[in-house]
Amino acid sequence: MKTTKSTGSTEFQRPSSREISSANFKTSPARRLRFGSSSFSGIWMLVIGTFLLITNQFSYAGGSCCAKAEPAAAPLSDKSLYQIESSWTTDAGQSIKLAELKGRPQVVVMFFATCRYACPILVHDLTRIEAALKPELRNKVGFTLVTFDTKRDTPAELAKFREMRNLPANWTLLHGADDDVLELAALLGVKYKQEADGQFAHSNLITVLNADGEITLQLVGLGVDITAAVRELEKSLTN
Numbered sequence: 591m592k593t594t595k596s597t598g599s600t601e602f603q604r605p606s607s608r609e610i611s612s613a614n615f616k617t618s619p620a621r622r623l624r625f626g627s628s629s630f631s632g633i634w635m636l637v638i639g640t641f642l643l644i645t646n647q648f649s650y651a652g653g654s655c656c657a658k659a660e661p662a663a664a665p666l667s668d669k670s671l672y673q674i675e676s677s678w679t680t681d682a683g684q685s686i687k688l689a690e691l692k693g694r695p696q697v698v699v700m701f702f703a704t705c706r707y708a709c710p711i712l713v714h715d716l717t718r719i720e721a722a723l724k725p726e727l728r729n730k731v732g733f734t735l736v737t738f739d740t741k742r743d744t745p746a747e748l749a750k751f752r753e754m755r756n757l758p759a760n761w762t763l764l765h766g767a768d769d770d771v772l773e774l775a776a777l778l779g780v781k782y783k784q785e786a787d788g789q790f791a792h793s794n795l796i797t798v799l800n801a802d803g804e805i806t807l808q809l810v811g812l813g814v815d816i817t818a819a820v821r822e823l824e825k826s827l828t829n
């Protein structure tokens with residue numbers, strides 16, 4: 591994973607990449623169970639696959655068929671954030687899992703809507719990344735904002751934020767449960783803490799995920815040089 595540093599101010603020291611990867615192991619036993627069932631589901635996929643193969647042969651023998659077999663979906667790697675099973679609510683009130691973002695690279699920022707200083711700059715940095723992409727690639731990239739202000743940033747408030755900022759459909763705004771927000775923050779290496787005045791102190795971190803939900807690049811700071819992120823996104827879309 592590459593990391594680009596900038597001189598932008600962060601209220602927190604950014605954790606090392608080792609700390610981020612060790613965050614993978616800090617999940618509770620219950621969560622680990624959900625993560626660890628891949629070999630079991632592998633066996634089931636084999637059984638179902640064999641069954642489908644057999645039934646397919648029968649239908650060929652009967653001379654009836656013709657639907658082209660869909661290629662089996664590749665399993666997610668251990669590094670994919672889309673292994674997280676938690677449910678989130680979009681600003682349209684729709685319940686989704688992070689895995690539903692699979693298929694296009696995503697630029698992810700954790701934020702809160704009433705932030706007076708850093709978050710408006712972070713969101714602006716994302717719009718700069720979007721604008722710097724080749725026009726034909728722009729709607730092939732997703733932009734995801736996840737709030738850590740679970741009390742105030744209800745889906746309805748996030749919808750207002752989208753409207754106010756005129757954010758297009760390829761931007762996903764997510765509200766989640768406190769524990770799920772904490773877990774995602776740990777995996778991204780984002781630290782945040784609510785202050786007495788209701789504002790949050792937080793890391794200023796932009797994360798680029800590839801189409802499979804793996805972190806490929808992080809930019810630290812505000813008003814950063816976005817070139818590396820644009821290059822990374824274009825690379826993952828043209829490969």
Ligand SMILES: [Cu+2]
Nearest residue numbers: 702705708709
């Ligand atoms: Cu902020």
